[in-house]
Amino acid sequence: MSEVKRLTGDEMRFLERFLPPGARSPESGRGALLSGANMAKDEKLPFVTLTYAQSLDGMVAFAPGQRTTISGPATKSMTHFLRYQYDAILVGAGTAVADDPALNCRYPGATLDDQPRPVVVDPNLRFRLADSKMHQLAKEHKGKGPWIITRPKTLDSPMDRSCEIIDWTDRMPEVNDNAVSDGSIFWRSILQALKHKGINSVMIEGGASVIKDLLRLPELIDTIIITMAPTFIGQGGVSIAPRRPPSAEENPSSLGDRSYHQFGKDIVVAGKPYSSRAPLHPSR
Ligand SMILES: NC(=O)C1=CN([C@@H]2O[C@H](COP(=O)(O)OP(=O)(O)OC[C@H]3O[C@@H](n4cnc5c(N)ncnc54)[C@H](OP(=O)(O)O)[C@@H]3O)[C@@H](O)[C@H]2O)C=CC1
Numbered sequence: 001m002s003e004v005k006r007l008t009g010d011e012m013r014f015l016e017r018f019l020p021p022g023a024r025s026p027e028s029g030r031g032a033l034l035s036g037a038n039m040a041k042d043e044k045l046p047f048v049t050l051t052y053a054q055s056l057d058g059m060v061a062f063a064p065g066q067r068t069t070i071s072g073p074a075t076k077s078m079t080h081f082l083r084y085q086y087d088a089i090l091v092g093a094g095t096a097v098a099d100d101p102a103l104n105c106r107y108p109g110a111t112l113d114d115q116p117r118p119v120v121v122d123p124n125l126r127f128r129l130a131d132s133k134m135h136q137l138a139k140e141h142k143g144k145g146p147w148i149i150t151r152p153k154t155l156d157s158p159m160d161r162s163c164e165i166i167d168w169t170d171r172m173p174e175v176n177d178n179a180v181s182d183g184s185i186f187w188r189s190i191l192q193a194l195k196h197k198g199i200n201s202v203m204i205e206g207g208a209s210v211i212k213d214l215l216r217l218p219e220l221i222d223t224i225i226i227t228m229a230p231t232f233i234g235q236g237g238v239s240i241a242p243r244r245p246p247s248a249e250e251n252p253s254s255l256g257d258r259s260y261h262q263f264g265k266d267i268v269v270a271g272k273p274y275s276s277r278a279p280l281h282p283s284r
C-alpha cells in the first residue's frame with residue numbers, strides 16, 4: 001500500500017490559494033481545477049513556490065549532508081499532492097548529493113504525464129546523475145528525466161551569472177577545474193531559463209542554502225509553504241535562518257496573507273512573501 005494518502009477536502013481547500021494557475025484535484029480528473037489559484041507575480045517567470053519542513057528550532061536536517069525525515073506522514077502526503085501541481089521540482093546540488101532524492105510524484109493515481117520535471121542547480125556538476133535515483137526512475141517511467149542547471153561551458157567573464165540547462169539525455173560536460181570558484185548563478189536567470197524551456201510553475205524544495213538565498217528574494221517567490229514538525233533538532237543541525245538584516249526595522253522579507261492548518265502532528269503555515277521595512281512586531 002502506498003505510504004502517500006489522498007488529502008481531505010479541507011486540506012486541499014487550505015492549500016489551493018497557494019498553488020499555481022491550473023492547479024487541480026487529482027481525484028476529479030485532469031479537467032477539474034481547484035479554485036483560487038494565483039497568477040505568477042512576474043509573467044516572465046514561472047509561478048514559484050518555496051516549500052520545506054523544519055523543526056521548532058528552525059532546522060532542516062540533523063547534520064550537514066544528512067537526509068533527515070522531519071515531516072510526519074500527513075505532510076508527506078501533502079508534499080506529493082503539491083508535486084502533482086507543478087511543472088518542475090527544484091533542489092540545490094547539496095540536497096541532490098546528500099539525499100539522492102526521487103523528486104517524483106507518488107500521489108495516488110499520478111501517471112507519468114502528471115510527473116514534475118526534477119531540476120538540480122549544480123554549477124560544478126558534482127551530482128552523479130547517471131548513478132542517481134532520479135535517473136533510474138526516469139528509465140523505469142516512474143518519473144521524468146532530470147535537468148541540471150549549470151554554468152555555461154564558455155564564460156566571457158567570471159562575473160557572468162547566467163546558466164544553461166542540461167537534459168538527462170544530453171552528454172554531461174566535463175567539470176571545468178579552471179572555472180571561476182564562485183559559481184553562483186542569478187536566481188532570476190535560473191527561473192527565466194526554466195520558463196524558456198516551457199516550465200510555468202516550479203516548486204523549490206531546498207536545501208538549506210537555497211532556502212536561505214530565496215528567503216532574501218521575496219520578489220521572485222509567489223508562495224511559501226512551510227511544515228513545522230513538533231520536534232527540536234538542536235545545535236549542530238542545519239539551520240535555514242537567513243543572514244540578519246542590519247536592524248529589526250529593515251526586515252526584508254515577511255509572510256503576508258497567511259493561513260495555518262494542522263496535518264497530523266505537524267503545522268503547515270502558508271503565505272505570500274513580501275518586502276517590508278516594518279519591524280516584525282512594532283515595539284509597544
Ligand atoms: N527539511 C527539508 O525540507 C529539506 C532538507 N534538506 C536538507 O538540506 C541539506 C542540504 O542543504 P545544502 O547543503 O545547503 O544544499 P542545497 O541543496 O541548498 O544546495 C546548495 C548548492 O547548490 C548549488 N546552488 C544553489 N543555488 C545556486 C545558485 N544560485 N547558483 C549556483 N549554484 C547554486 C551550489 O552548489 P556548489 O556547492 O557546487 O556551488 C550550492 O552550494 C541536506 O541535509 C538535505 O537533507 C533539503 C531539502 C529539503
Ligand SMILES: Nc1nc(O)c(N)c(N[C@@H]2O[C@H](COP(=O)(O)O)[C@@H](O)[C@H]2O)n1
Pocket residue numbers: 052053067068069070071075076079091095096099100101102103104205206227
Ligand atoms: N517535505 C519534506 N519533509 C522532510 O522531512 C524532508 N526531509 C523533505 N525533504 C525533501 O524531499 C526530498 C526527498 O524526496 P523523495 O522522497 O526522495 O522524493 C529531499 O531531497 C528534500 O528535497 N521534505
